[in-house]
Amino acid sequence: MSKCEQCIIRKFSSLRAxxxxxxxxxxxxxxxxxxKKGDILxxxxxxxxxxxxxxxxxxxxxxxxxxxxxxxxxxxxKGDLLGQRSVISDESxxxxxxxxxxxxxxxxxxxxxxxxxKGNPDFSVEVVRDICYDLKxxxxxxxxxxxxxxxxxxxxxxxxxxxxxxxxxDGFIKVQLSREEIAGMVGTATESLIRMLSEFSKKxxxxxxxKRIKITSILKIQNVSDGIM
Amino acid sequence: MSKCEQCIIRKFSSLRAxxxxxxxxxxxxxxxxxxKKGDILxxxxxxxxxxxxxxxxxxxxxxxxxxxxxxxxxxxxKGDLLGQRSVISDESxxxxxxxxxxxxxxxxxxxxxxxxxKGNPDFSVEVVRDICYDLKxxxxxxxxxxxxxxxxxxxxxxxxxxxxxxxxxDGFIKVQLSREEIAGMVGTATESLIRMLSEFSKKxxxxxxxKRIKITSILKIQNVSDGIM
DNA sequence: AGAAACGTATGACAATTATCATATTTTTTT
DNA sequence: AAAAAAATATGATAATTGTCATACGTTTCT
Numbered sequence: 001m002s003k004c005e006q007c008i009i010r011k012f013s014s015l016r017a018x019x020x021x022x023x024x025x026x027x028x029x030x031x032x033x034x035x036k037k038g039d040i041l042x043x044x045x046x047x048x049x050x051x052x053x054x055x056x057x058x059x060x061x062x063x064x065x066x067x068x069x070x071x072x073x074x075x076x077x078k079g080d081l082l083g084q085r086s087v088i089s090d091e092s093x094x095x096x097x098x099x100x101x102x103x104x105x106x107x108x109x110x111x112x113x114x115x116x117x118k119g120n121p122d123f124s125v126e127v128v129r130d131i132c133y134d135l136k137x138x139x140x141x142x143x144x145x146x147x148x149x150x151x152x153x154x155x156x157x158x159x160x161x162x163x164x165x166x167x168x169x170d171g172f173i174k175v176q177l178s179r180e181e182i183a184g185m186v187g188t189a190t191e192s193l194i195r196m197l198s199e200f201s202k203k204x205x206x207x208x209x210x211k212r213i214k215i216t217s218i219l220k221i222q223n224v225s226d227g228i229m
Numbered sequence: 230m231s232k233c234e235q236c237i238i239r240k241f242s243s244l245r246a247x248x249x250x251x252x253x254x255x256x257x258x259x260x261x262x263x264x265k266k267g268d269i270l271x272x273x274x275x276x277x278x279x280x281x282x283x284x285x286x287x288x289x290x291x292x293x294x295x296x297x298x299x300x301x302x303x304x305x306x307k308g309d310l311l312g313q314r315s316v317i318s319d320e321s322x323x324x325x326x327x328x329x330x331x332x333x334x335x336x337x338x339x340x341x342x343x344x345x346x347k348g349n350p351d352f353s354v355e356v357v358r359d360i361c362y363d364l365k366x367x368x369x370x371x372x373x374x375x376x377x378x379x380x381x382x383x384x385x386x387x388x389x390x391x392x393x394x395x396x397x398x399d400g401f402i403k404v405q406l407s408r409e410e411i412a413g414m415v416g417t418a419t420e421s422l423i424r425m426l427s428e429f430s431k432k433x434x435x436x437x438x439x440k441r442i443k444i445t446s447i448l449k450i451q452n453v454s455d456g457i458m
Numbered sequence: 459a460g461a462a463a464c465g466t467a468t469g470a471c472a473a474t475t476a477t478c479a480t481a482t483t484t485t486t487t488t
Numbered sequence: 489a490a491a492a493a494a495a496t497a498t499g500a501t502a503a504t505t506g507t508c509a510t511a512c513g514t515t516t517c518t
Contacts, residue, residue, distance in 0.1 A: 063368065063369070063372045065372055065373070065375075065376035065377070066373075066376070066377070066381075066454070066455050066456055067376050067377070067456055069376055071372045071375055071376055073368055073371065073372065085361045085364055085365070086361075088354070088357050088358075088361065089357065089358045089361035089362065090358075091361070091365075094365050094368060094369065095368065117350075117353070117354070118350035118353075118354070119350070121346075121347035121348070121353075124346070124347075124350075124353050124357070125317070125346070125347070127357070128317050128318065128353075128356070128357050128360065129317075129318045129319075131357065131360055131361060131364060132314045132315075132317065132318035132320070132360060133318065134364055135314055135360060135363055135364045135367060136314070136320075136323050138364060138367035138368050138371055139292065139302050139323060139324065139367050140292070140323065141371045142302065142367055142370045142371040142374050143292045143294055143300045143302065144294070144295075145371050145374035145375040145416070146294075146300055146374040146382075146415070146416025147294035147295070147296050147298055147300055147416055148294070148295070148296070149476095149504070149505090150504075150505070151504090152295075153375075178465070178466090179465070179466065179467095180465080186375070187374070187375025187376055188505075188506085189505075189506050189507075190465090190466090191466095191467085191468085191505095191506075191507080191508095192504090192505055192506065194466065194467060194468085195467085195468080195505095198467080198468090210466095210514095225295070226295050227295055227296055378473095378474070378475090378506095379474075379475070380474090407495070407496095408495075408496065408497095409495080417475075417476085418475075418476050418477075419495095419496090420475095420476075420477080420478095420496095420497085420498085421474090421475055421476070423496065423497060423498085424475095424497085424498080427497080427498090439484085439496095440495095
């Protein structure tokens with residue numbers, strides 16, 4: 001089993017603020033686990049006993065809307081921590097986490113996180129910084145949802161996916177989502193989403209091959225997002 | 230000048246986790262200030278040098294959408310702290326704060342907050358808890374914005390206002406907003422909002438007297454919010 | 459291989475919402 | 489108190505988006 005000290009996640013998440021002793025301690029009690037595509041890490045209402053480190057793969061954070069649709073709030077990818085919010089505030093999670101591809105995750109028990117949080121100010125500042133960043137993004141997202149139309153929101157979602165997952169060798173976004181899932185991100189009906197994807201495709205903004213999507217012109221998509229059409 | 234130790238705000242915000250010495254120290258360097266209705270506490274992009282304690286009155290947190298409309302993200306009222314996020318993460322604010330009525334606020338310099346945050350684990354846990362709570366609400370809000378229609382969102386906004394400001398003696402919500410401001414909360418055109426208010430009024434869900442709004446049946450509004458119409 | 463199930467796509471239509479024009483009312487200013 | 493400005497209200501219409509029906513293509517299962 002590999003040690004936390006050498007793990008890449010440490011470099012990019014709030015864990016970077018931990019000292020050697022803390023890392024060794026965590027290394028000893030963490031549990032590694034493989035999560036298959038479609039598997040559920042946790043569900044709305046669950047009480048988490050620790051945080052997940054994503055070593056490989058990605059998952060979506062979803063929330064069941066009152067209308068019965070599954071809304072994708074965001075994606076958590078390699079190098080991210082998952083579950084910080086509810087572990088530290090000691091509340092049940094308000095979102096479900098489902099793997100969008102095969103994952104490899106480590107589980108760090110709540111006690112370890114809290115001990116470091118209370119004992120290591122550098123760590124607590126980093127954790128809060130992470131959560132504040134999420135809060136800022138969430139507020140921005142809410143404004144976009146409220147003020148933009150579906151076309152603009154689709155543009156936003158495509159840019160977000162591109163940003164989060166990057167491109168493969170052919171320039172396609174490195175994640176495969178169903179049309180229904182994308183509709184769930186954008187907040188629209190699946191049929192409407194499909195139509196809009198074809199429209200974007202016809203206008204040469206994107207190229208679609210099955211589930212794979214390539215952004216042909218970031219600038220043009222950016223313009224759509226900003227309402228310049 | 231009154232002391233922080235006796236201030237009501239202390240009881241309801243994360244400040245309750247501060248000890249006597251910390252409170253006395255803060256008491257000594259805080260600055261009280263009166264903010265008139267319509268005055269700006271800070272604007273998108275500003276770098277805050279401390280947090281505000283709201284002793285009296287309320288302000289709206291708004292964000293200018295790419296479409297040029299002012300979206301109201303939330304309200305901060307008596308007893309709340311304002312600016313924690315950006316003070317602790319040491320980033321510029323992403324929202325503007327504008328007084329919706331006359332306010333009385335205290336300003337606590339950044340250094341005081343950070344010293345306590347780093348030195349008093351109880352306080353840092355409370356602060357994070359507050360921010361986590363905001364994050365949870367923001368995520369929920371984003372989902373509602375994305376998945377609900379305008380009518381449902383108006384119901385949500387009315388319930389939120391009722392919750393946040395309470396009722397006056399006649400049962401009207403204790404805040405007066407322009408139609409444009411409410412439209413900015415809901416994320417719709419002002420004309421659409423006005424129509425929907427009349428519709429709610431005709432159906433007996435609310436009673437409208439000028440800028441004053443009374444919810445006649447919380448249950449019915451709740452049902453509208455949930456899509457039961 | 460064939461059937462069933464599912465995801466994707468498209469047409470037709472209805473419902474929702476935005477926009478523009480124009481009253482009407484309220485508030486502010488002079 | 490009258491005039492001007494701003495906010496509220498309503499009608500007409502267009503644009504956007506959702507819903508239902510149906511067809512087509514893929515995947516899955518036996």
